Amino acid sequence: MEIYSYKCGKCGHVHYPYRMVCKNCGENEHNEFDPVPLPRKGKLLTYTHLYNLPADFEMAKLGLGIVELENGITITGQLKIETPRIGMAVAGRVEVVRSGEYDEHHGMVFYEA
């Protein structure tokens, strides 16, 4: 299981999530984007904890982090780190982050690297 970013076929700028038009060169309206799996290593930029979650999250609190990945993309993901520190190295795994009756949502979950 991978989560993909999208590389502009014209200038090489990598986007996540998917965009119709390249935000670097403004071209590529004909969707020439190559899917590239997101790197798993990154640096924690900031984090927070959420409480009072909806019932389909089977946990009392949820750590959320914003991580800058190796290729410069920033991504929000769950944080499974007891005492997070800004700037620490983290490693992501693709996991089911929420499961409903009919579907499962995959997302990046970050652990201490």
Ligand SMILES: [Zn+2]
């Ligand atoms: Zn471009």
